[in-house]
Amino acid sequence: MMFAVLAISTATGPLTVNGQSVSTPNGHTNSSKQARKKPGNRATQRNAADWWKHAVVYEIYPRSYADSDNNGTGDLKGIIDHLDHLRALGVDAVWLTPMFPSPQVDFGYDVSDYQAVDPRYGNLADLDRLVAEGRKRGIKVVLDLVVNHSSDQHAWFRASRSSRTSPYREFYIWRDGKAAGQPPNNWTSIFGGSAWKFDPTTNQWYHHQFYPEQPDLNWRNPKVEKAMFDVARWWFDRGIYGFRLDAVDTMFEDPQLRDNPTLPEMDAYGEPRQRRIYNVLMPEMHAALQRLRRVTDQYPGRVLIGETWTSKPDELVAYYGPRNNELHMPMYLELTKMPALSASEFRSRIEAVENNSVGGWPTFALSNHDIHRAADRYTPPGMSSDDVAKLVGALLITLRGTPVLYYGEELGMLNNDPTRVEDVQDVIGRKGWPNEKGRDGERTPMQWDGSANAGFNNGTKPWLPVGPDYATRNVASEQADPNSVLNWYRALIRLRHEHPAFSGDYVSVNRNDPNVLGYLRVSSKGTALVLLNMSPQQAQVSLADADVKQVRSVRLARGAQHEASDVRLEPFGVFIAEVDRATAP
Ligand code: GLC
Numbered sequence: 001m002m003f004a005v006l007a008i009s010t011a012t013g014p015l016t017v018n019g020q021s022v023s024t025p026n027g028h029t030n031s032s033k034q035a036r037k038k039p040g041n042r043a044t045q046r047n048a049a050d051w052w053k054h055a056v057v058y059e060i061y062p063r064s065y066a067d068s069d070n071n072g073t074g075d076l077k078g079i080i081d082h083l084d085h086l087r088a089l090g091v092d093a094v095w096l097t098p099m100f101p102s103p104q105v106d107f108g109y110d111v112s113d114y115q116a117v118d119p120r121y122g123n124l125a126d127l128d129r130l131v132a133e134g135r136k137r138g139i140k141v142v143l144d145l146v147v148n149h150s151s152d153q154h155a156w157f158r159a160s161r162s163s164r165t166s167p168y169r170e171f172y173i174w175r176d177g178k179a180a181g182q183p184p185n186n187w188t189s190i191f192g193g194s195a196w197k198f199d200p201t202t203n204q205w206y207h208h209q210f211y212p213e214q215p216d217l218n219w220r221n222p223k224v225e226k227a228m229f230d231v232a233r234w235w236f237d238r239g240i241y242g243f244r245l246d247a248v249d250t251m252f253e254d255p256q257l258r259d260n261p262t263l264p265e266m267d268a269y270g271e272p273r274q275r276r277i278y279n280v281l282m283p284e285m286h287a288a289l290q291r292l293r294r295v296t297d298q299y300p301g302r303v304l305i306g307e308t309w310t311s312k313p314d315e316l317v318a319y320y321g322p323r324n325n326e327l328h329m330p331m332y333l334e335l336t337k338m339p340a341l342s343a344s345e346f347r348s349r350i351e352a353v354e355n356n357s358v359g360g361w362p363t364f365a366l367s368n369h370d371i372h373r374a375a376d377r378y379t380p381p382g383m384s385s386d387d388v389a390k391l392v393g394a395l396l397i398t399l400r401g402t403p404v405l406y407y408g409e410e411l412g413m414l415n416n417d418p419t420r421v422e423d424v425q426d427v428i429g430r431k432g433w434p435n436e437k438g439r440d441g442e443r444t445p446m447q448w449d450g451s452a453n454a455g456f457n458n459g460t461k462p463w464l465p466v467g468p469d470y471a472t473r474n475v476a477s478e479q480a481d482p483n484s485v486l487n488w489y490r491a492l493i494r495l496r497h498e499h500p501a502f503s504g505d506y507v508s509v510n511r512n513d514p515n516v517l518g519y520l521r522v523s524s525k526g527t528a529l530v531l532l533n534m535s536p537q538q539a540q541v542s543l544a545d546a547d548v549k550q551v552r553s554v555r556l557a558r559g560a561q562h563e564a565s566d567v568r569l570e571p572f573g574v575f576i577a578e579v580d581r582a583t584a585p
Helices: 025-037 042-047 076-081 083-089 124-136 155-162 222-237 284-297 313-320 343-354 374-378 385-398 427-432 475-479 485-498
Strands: 015-017 020-022 057-060 093-096 140-146 196-199 204-207 242-246 262-266 272-274 303-306 363-365 402-406 505-509 516-523 526-533 539-542 548-563 566-581
Touching (some): 083 124, 083 485, 140 222, 222 284, 242 284, 284 303, 313 343, 343 505, 374 385, 385 402, 385 485, 385 526, 385 548, 385 566, 475 485, 485 548, 516 539, 516 566, 526 548
Parallel strands (some): 020 548, 057 093, 057 402, 093 140, 363 402
Antiparallel strands (some): 015 020, 196 204, 262 272, 516 526, 526 566, 539 566, 548 566
16 A cells, blocks of 8 residues: 555564565564673663763653652652663663752752752652662663752852852852942843842842852852862762753853843843853853863763754864863754754754764754653644654654653653643743743653553642643553554664664765655664655655665654655655665765
């Protein structure tokens, strides 16, 4: 049948469709169990210092993952209880967004103690147990180091604000106002309003890129650097495998505090937008990050992942460092900003990462706790969000580099945005309503099963409402459905771990097609073709345009059919096959 949507059967053997062998989710499960027993398999790879190049990293927002003590917010025990889900999915590392003690103004991104666990989430013993239970399952734990700012309740800031002569005064950025009642310059906070707050105790202003409760640390003070590097060492010594570094682009500010140029348009909070040339992407951060890399390199296998917003290729290159001596994995976040799927746009951005001049390792993310979920962003009205979820999953997991997968994406979860300002939890959503509704919608509880509150807890009102689709979109029901988004992700991740082509190069093919993104993954041990129809129309790709001589076996497909010299794809169809290349590399 033309344009058949491939039904993935639950049979354990290889499935044959039109004479082509197709791997099934269960087929992969079986083969992966066998593979793990042999030497040289994925488990062995994980022990190597470059484990992260073979890894799928999974982002967990602890408040929203699983609430073991039934108080409405998630916790570390909840994560431990669900490690087997992560094991079955095939992830190799979890990145926990901040679980340190915090007044929770920015839900943990306002840290009041970098060396402890917020009692809402558990305690250090729970974290140690998470590390140990993760290790048993081949899953490493990465924490989120909030380097730009602390909470205003951190002991450093409380001392700093107490007097101009406090030994901690220079841990933060204090200045006199321009005139009475006027901040030192025109900088606006990323979260709206002036980036300066007046503190009457000492009659000076302090700088905050984000909320006033998040005062910026002064990285020009070597004592700040030492204190933060000591924090990093302390966690490395405890078995933490690395950090996602929060908001690195704002670590430094212009020492002369020059005004930013303003733009004609307004931001969501009613202030003129600014070109943040004096308080974002200051070059000094690179030297500081390179010094942090030297600390990290003393601990074999530890990694630095960056929250790195880079609109220009040079900015990304700079984060790798001139000799690949800065961040191992600066996340390429530009794809999260793409308003629609477009093969041409995605192709050119992916190539910019692929061609970075220092040979830095690509790290891709399509969704996170600050961004509308990908299936939500990209599903046109009236079309299936599951089809789009499968397409974006195929992209993320089959690209060269390390994918960072946001929790719930493996279920095809959608945003559940607040409809009334009084329901909003995220402060920027209350300040910016209705232009900016905040980030609650992408942070709703993980959907585990069809019971009350989706199995997030035993019935207490969760801090955010569960998505309205939870009765069917949840781990338990998707596990049982061979065509689910969950089984698709499991099959994709197994394919990536087990097929040698996915350790190989990325070669762009079918380059002139505005609708179908095509690439080969090429290694000496095999080649795979990936075709992704990013359009809501049917499409057809000739194997010649894909540099393919013959298709050996279709490994995964959704809404795609191979016929003689063409592949036909339904809207958002995906075709992944083992192939022979037409031309020699
Ligand atoms: C990063 C985090 C975001 C947080 C901000 C301030 O962008 O991802 O959630 O609000 O930093 O820490």
